[in-house]
Structures are given as structure tokens and as C-alpha cells.
Amino acid sequence: xxxxxxxxxxxxxxxxxxxxxxxIVLETLLFTSTVPVSLNAIRAVFGDDLSVxxxxxSLSELGEDWRNRGLELTAVAEGWRFxxxxxxxxxxxxxxxxxxxxxSRAVMETLTIxxxxxxxxxxxxxxxxxxxxxxxxxRTLEQRGWxxxxxxxxxxxxxxxxxxxxxxLNDLNLRSISELPPLVDSGSRILPNPANGELL
Amino acid sequence: xxDTVNPAAPTMLAMVRGLAMTEMPAGLYIPPDALAVYxxxxxxxxxxxxxxxxxxxxxxxxxQMAELTRQYMEYVTAMRRHKLELAAEYMLMAVxxxxxxSRMLLPRTETEEETDxxxxxRADLVRRLLEYEQIRQAAQAIDDMPxxxxxxxxxxxxxxxxxxxxxxxxxxxxxxxWEELKTRIPVPAAHSLARKTLSVxxxxxxxxxxxxxxxxxxxxxxxxPEQGLAHRVVKFLAVxxxxxxxxxxxxxxxxxxxxYMRLANGNTTDGRA
Numbered sequence: 377x378x379x380x381x382x383x384x385x386x387x388x389x390x391x392x393x394x395x396x397x398x399x400i401v402l403e404t405l406l407f408t409s410t411v412p413v414s415l416n417a418i419r420a421v422f423g424d425d426l427s428v429x430x431x432x433x434s435l436s437e438l439g440e441d442w443r444n445r446g447l448e449l450t451a452v453a454e455g456w457r458f459x460x461x462x463x464x465x466x467x468x469x470x471x472x473x474x475x476x477x478x479x480s481r482a483v484m485e486t487l488t489i490x491x492x493x494x495x496x497x498x499x500x501x502x503x504x505x506x507x508x509x510x511x512x513x514x515r516t517l518e519q520r521g522w523x524x525x526x527x528x529x530x531x532x533x534x535x536x537x538x539x540x541x542x543x544x545l546n547d548l549n550l551r552s553i554s555e556l557p558p559l560v561d562s563g564s565r566i567l568p569n570p571a572n573g574e575l576l
Numbered sequence: 577x578x579d580t581v582n583p584a585a586p587t588m589l590a591m592v593r594g595l596a597m598t599e600m601p602a603g604l605y606i607p608p609d610a611l612a613v614y615x616x617x618x619x620x621x622x623x624x625x626x627x628x629x630x631x632x633x634x635x636x637x638x639x640q641m642a643e644l645t646r647q648y649m650e651y652v653t654a655m656r657r658h659k660l661e662l663a664a665e666y667m668l669m670a671v672x673x674x675x676x677x678s679r680m681l682l683p684r685t686e687t688e689e690e691t692d693x694x695x696x697x698r699a700d701l702v703r704r705l706l707e708y709e710q711i712r713q714a715a716q717a718i719d720d721m722p723x724x725x726x727x728x729x730x731x732x733x734x735x736x737x738x739x740x741x742x743x744x745x746x747x748x749x750x751x752x753x754w755e756e757l758k759t760r761i762p763v764p765a766a767h768s769l770a771r772k773t774l775s776v777x778x779x780x781x782x783x784x785x786x787x788x789x790x791x792x793x794x795x796x797x798x799x800x801p802e803q804g805l806a807h808r809v810v811k812f813l814a815v816x817x818x819x820x821x822x823x824x825x826x827x828x829x830x831x832x833x834x835x836y837m838r839l840a841n842g843n844t845t846d847g848r849a
Contacts, residue, residue, distance in 0.1 A: 407733045447731045458731040462722050468729055476726040481619050481715065488715040504711055506704065507620030507665050547724035557717050559710050 389425055398430070399438040412455035412546060453545035453552065479516070486513050487522060491544070492559060495526050495537035514538070522547070621669035622708045624651055629705070636705055639698055641677040648673055676701060743831065757812065760796070761805055774806055779814035784823065787839045795826075795835035 393401065405421065406413055419426050435456060439449040447458045460468055469475070479487075486509055489501045501509045517523040522544040528534040545553065618624045628647045629636055652666055679697040696702075722728055787793055798811050815837070818824040828835045 407731070410730075410732050459724075460729045460731060462727045465726075465728050476723075479719070481712075484715040484719050485619065485711055488711050488718055491718070492711070492714060504704075504707055505620055506622035506669070506708060507663060548718070548721050549724075549728075557714070559714055561710065 389422060398426075399434045399441070402431075402434055402438055406449070406456060406458055409457070412452050412457040414455035417455065450549060451551060452549055453542045482510075483513050483516055487517055487540075487544075490517075490523050490538050491540050491553065491556060494539040494553075495529075497529055497535040497537055499535060520547075620663065621648075621666050622705060623712070624648065624666075625669070626705060626709055626712070636702055639702065641673065641680055641698065645670075645673040645677050672701070743828075749831075754812070757799070757808060758805075760799070761801060761808060774810045776810055776813045776817060779810045780818050783811070783814055783818060783837075784839070787824075787837065792836045792838045795837060 401421075402418065405418060415428060415431060418431060419428070435449065435451075442449055442458075446461055446464050448461050450457060450459055482505075485505055486501055489504050490496055493500065493504075498509050498514070514523070521541055523538050524541050526537050526539040529537055540553065545551065545555075550556065618627065625644070625648060628634070628644060628651070629639070632643070632647070634640065634644065649670060652670060655666070676697045724730060783798060786798075795815070798815070799808050815824065815826075819826055823840050824837050825840050826835060826837050
């Protein structure tokens, strides 16, 4: 506690920053963090003396500063972060020469069911997909940090319940699960893919 | 096969949104070779059924069960012919389709006709098909969303990987350690003046020897109090010397915790020579 107070007395108060300096501090904080930084975490840096309104305004100015750059400031489920703009990602990928993993339809459909119907058991997923869910599919999603076990359903066998994680939202640039595109009620129409006319 | 659902229109091939199709639509013909390409692509019986429905422009709310079952069985047979391992779910679905088909052949009473929607043997199948189709489309939409690692990367300063911070050591700490070591030595009432020759080098050899076999040794166990102060000095020096030559790993979890030592990686009896 004493150390905390010390930090405050040596000038970590927002009022002691020069005008426009706050967003530079924010930029520094965001770039040195490997994970998204929440508003609360930023405010704690200033001993909560920073109002949420001032902070938000400053973040929005910072985002403006980066408008025509390769990086952009984004808000995701767990906080704020800088990320590359998608249109420049092909260059980044060519530099690192790594191709990102592609997920099979089975993996994506399983993820989708968990995302929209959570919490679900493996049986719920199998009921919708009409085929067994392999352990490998679940493991792939767990290893990516997109789903996690959230307890058991109180029925015989106590099957594990799965939910999506905040990281799943982060990785899809979402702030909450409600930002997922709504499920489309296709009614009676089972049509070819409108984009390419494919049947599969 | 005749359409058993609509016996009045035996030549009708399919119903498309209320309209009877009596001629083969252009897309209906599936070359046998094309079959094999698709066979492995299905994510299960529901996926296969949806494919057939799309392929044949069937109205999912008024599925011609006879035709759908026939098409389905054709695919399943083809899969078996191509020796694809057929999941049990495919056979289960075949049984279900045939069951629905036969239930639809049963004559219906008038009261049943009135509540047609509820009693339609196809209702459950249709519900599952539509539900799966919904998930299929949503999965595609999620797959198309910008995704970390594929469509963008998180940007941050790549600092040194986080390791346990090493404690800073000052001269005073060494002095204090030495003082503490000294307090463990009982001060002898009478001093023996016999001169002994103690070699740091041989103390180092001893320490290395006692650490053979991946042992951890706590620092104070090296010191036998009865051997006197000079031994302690020599052992202490020997430890420092070994650490300097990087033959020892010295660990202490926090200040004043026991100090443990072991051979540095790859430093065996052989390596010592």
C-alpha cells in the first residue's frame, strides 16, 4: 500500500501530464502489453484518478492518430489493443512464412454450436450435427483457447458443458457474444451458396 | 421409383415451392465419377441430405421421401463401394428415412389430416435439417470473420520473454551471509595452532564429487562445524570458484531461504577433467 502511495506522489496523476500526453502514455501501455488492456487496468495506473470519460476520449484520439497506419487501435472483449490492419496481413504472413492453421468444417461447426447455444454438452453438438464429435475437435478448440469447460450438466453421466472464452471474442474482434452475426432462419429454403453457387 | 406420396401424379419428379416438376432439372444428373469426389466431403448424414435437397431443388418443407431415400441410399451404397469407412450415423439415418417413408404410406384419418403439421412424420427430420443448415451457414460466417493470426496480428513490443526476475545482490548481502555462516561456527574455547594446508582446488573437487548423480545439496550441509573456520572459508571460496567457472547452479527462491546447489547442465565427472 505504501509503495502504491509513493507512486502517486511522484506524479502519476493524470492532471500532472502535459496536454495531449495522456494518449502517449496510453500508446506506451498498450504496446508494451501482450494482452488487451482493460479500462480498469489503465485507470489503476493512475490510481483511479482518471475518469472513464477522459480515458475514452483519449483512446479515441489515439485511434484517430493511427488512422492511416498499418496498425489500428481496437476494443475487444478483454480491453484495448493495437493490431495489424487486415489488408496488410498478407505481407506480414509472407515475411514470417507461416501459414495460419485452417480449421475443418467439423471444427468450425462445433465452435459455432458452442458459440450460439452455450453452454452445451458434446451430446448437444452431436444432436445438431448428426455425427459424433471427436475428442480431437474439442482439443483443437481448447488448445486454441476458444472454448473451455464450464462444469457439468446435472443429468446422469454428468456430461461436461462447454462455453466460449473471452479469447474467442478477442480473436474475432468482438466485444461480446451478442456481436456475433444473428443466426439466419433459412425458412424452407435450402439453396446453393449464393456467393459461388456451390452445393457443399 | 414412383412418387408414393402423390400417387395421383406418378410422373412428377419433385415439388418445387408448390410447383410440380415433371421433367428432370438440368442440375439433376450427377455423373458417377463426380460422386466419388464429394463422398468424403460430407460432414455426416444431415450434411449429405442437405446436399441432395440443394442438388435436386427439393422443398425442405415438402420433401418427397421416396425420392430422397432413394438418392440417399445411392450415395451410401457408393460410399461403401468406394470402401469409405461409413460412420454408423449414416446407417441410422437410412433406417430413419425408410421409417418415415413407410409411415407416410399409412392411410391417415380425417382428424389427423386436420393437424397435418403436427403429425407429419417428416417434421422432426425437417426440423433437424433446418437447424443444421442454420449452423452450417453460421459456421461459414464465423469462418469468414477476420480472425487473429490469419487475417490480422496483435501488435505489441516484443519484450524479453518473462522469466523469474533475478534478485539483485549487494556486497552487504554477501557480508551478511558470511556473518551468518560465522555464527554457526562454535567458537572453540582453546585455539589449536596446528597449521593445516587447505586447498580450495581440492575442496572444489570434493563438492563436485558430492554433487554427482543429479543431486541437490543445501549449502550449509557442505560445512561440517567440527572442522573449524578455515574449512568453512575454503568451502565457501570453493563454491564461489565453481560458480564462477559455471560448474555449479546455485538457487535461492527468496532472500534468506536455503541455498541449493547442483551441477550445472552437462557437467559430469568426465566433463570436469
